[in-house]
Amino acid sequence: MGSAEVDKHTPPSGDGAGKDVLTGLSNGMDRHKSKDKDHHSHKHKHKDKDREKCKDKNREKHKDKHKDKHKDKHKEKSKDKEKKHDKEDRKHGREERKQSKEDKKLDKEEKRKEKGKMKDKAEKASCVEVKNEPMSEDDDTPLASHSFSQTSQDSEDDDQPLSFRKKVKIEVKAEKPVKRKAEDMAVDDEDDYVASKKKNKKVEEKKEKVDKKQTNGASPTKRVKKEKKEEEETWKWWEEEKHEDGVKWKSLEHKGPVFAADYEPLPGNVKFKYNGKEMKLSTAAEEVGSFYAAMLDHDYVTKDVFNKNFFKDWRKFMTHSEKEIITDLKKCDFTHMLTYFKAKSEEKKNRTKEEKQQLKLENEETVKEYGWCIIDGHKQRIGNFKIEPPGLFRGRGDHPKMGMVKRRVMPEDVIINCSKGTAPKPPAGHKWKEVRHDNTVTWLASWTENVQGQVKYIMLNSASRLKGEKDWQKYEIARQLKDSVEKIRETYKEDWKSKEMKIRQRSVALYFIDKLALRAGNEKDEDQADTVGACSLRVEHISLHEQKNGKQCVVVFDFLGKDSIRYYNEVPVEKRVFKNLQIFMENKKPGDDLFDRLNTTIMNKHLNDLMEGLTAKVFRTFNASNTLQEQLDSLTDPNSSVTEKILAYNRANRAVAILCNHQRAVPKTFAKSMENLQKKIDTKREAIQEAEQSYKDLKKEAKKTGSAAAKIAAGKKEKQLEKLKEQLMKLEVQATDREENKEIALGTSKLNYLDPRISVAWCKKNGVPIEKIYNKTQRDKFQWAIDMAGPEFEF
């Protein structure tokens, strides 16, 4: 992680903002962590007790987890590299945040008690007080000094800070024997299905072509025409009628997932040493130990949390006597194991062609057998048909669970979902955990992973109908937003003036979501990395500057978002927003929620009222696609070469990636490859000069002598020169492109945010082959768009 992570934490370049050295974190960060511990575990106990009431099964596990929590609490973190400063700071902030949340909680509880008595009074009072929340209109007086907190303190419930988010997740609970859905669903094999219970709200798209779809593309003529391979790949599902609401398929048949290969014990000559002495480990302990050994070169092993988690989990796999001996990870010597693994992978690389061929074939075989399913009569590719192999959990950022052992998944853990009567056979000697026939979901198989306790799914590939249709629908909603966004913007701007704190917070958060394409920011548990989005921003994540770099009312954002990617941005905002932020931050500690009366549920409920189907993430899609469209319109010169057009496209794409903060680690080989490219350019330049010279000479000579041969030679040279120039141009374009791209990932936006029809239309309009924009997988994923968008399509 190390270097990569550091890279990530540098501000994104290119949008003109954010070049500063990180400052934002300094505010109040030196605060102390401490005491929170007690509160914390207290909380846990409560929770757990409650839970035990309902589900006593998990008792043991929970106890176990308790211990974890305690131990993990004290992070000693001794030697730390400078680079980690800000991270450290964050951690402190977090500790404090926990603490302050605890405090708030207590506060609130007390209040609640009182409330009973004072209810009537409070109610009356609140009406008044709400109105009294300060919000200076246009005047310039800073509001920072106003005190609203007093009043709001005792005001009624709905203007109270939301209750505090804490909830320490259920640690991997034992599976409860779920069945329900499958059962109350009277599924009949062939083509009966239950209408969904969900209400629908969907985007009705044009679905005229009902005629075409006499049974699933079974029309023989069609088949014959397509013949050959990918007949199914050209299944134009987008011309067919949609399933009725909530139903995802009518028939589904597959072979079940592929399990990870069994563990192969190390050969006897590969030794593990403890405290300098060789030691033969039991198979289980060896397997888990080898996970660690294989990561010895990785940055993870320098992290305390990682080591601690690993060691603790590892011990669970040891025999009694091993446990007794191995008590300190530091005394473990895995180097021999690592050497062995390295040698093995080297060996792998050096395999002969035949061996490789053989392997490839075998691979193809399993894909053929397990990589496809038949859904509604069509063969479709499965996205991930292999079950995740065991290993060490690699959480991103400061993940409290990094290093924990991810257990091997057995058939007994796996739930199969398919049509009745088509269940795949479990591997010999095993049974499935369950077979269900739920056609309201899209997954083929699922299991619960032990580290985070989340369900993992086997689903279809993105080229499939199931995924494609959803994707299409996503963009349709985004386009709808385009139509109403102006009104929505007016509304939230109006709301900045609202008397009600809650509404002002909501409107400011929405402004961020819209303007900056921030994510919604759901609440997170304490046992996940500490990252935020719009609704979960904390005071410590922004700083306000009346004046910065010649701009007024600048808000500096500096926080870790999804995947612990840093978001840094300096944004000039409207005065009203600025003032509101000042108020929101008043009397709060750095670790407190900026929008304490807001969460994503509230936000999304509001959004849904504004437009059916609207949620926070739609803004990201909309803004991304809209930006692309605008950028393409303005950057594309219809008279330029294809190369230049592609550069323009990439630039537009890049603008979106910057908007969405899609970063990547600078490729390790970047500097070198850049150098090489530069060299090439230089050589090319020289070549051009030479060519120019000899061209001139030839021309002169031709003029002088008038000989036809000389003329021809000159003409040839001219052509050559042109060619060279073109090559140079290409190289230069490539260089710029690469430089501008070094820490920006274009793929994510291309794949998830940009309506493919925009790109398709652009290609068609500008005579750019679609292959220049989309590779094979991408073309597969976007078949629908490629097929239906003409050059005139506009987002």
Added chain:
DNA sequence: CGTGTCACTTAGTAGCCATGTG
């Protein structure tokens, strides 16, 4: 209503592999 569960999308990266180059 708060909380947990479930399903599904979005995300970055490791490492494989095709490809071009010297």
Added chain:
DNA sequence: CACATGGCTACTAAGTGACACG
């Protein structure tokens, strides 16, 4: 032909958001 290099795919973590339940 060996090798570097960049592109792509597979992988899986980490989000969002709907809904059920007590």
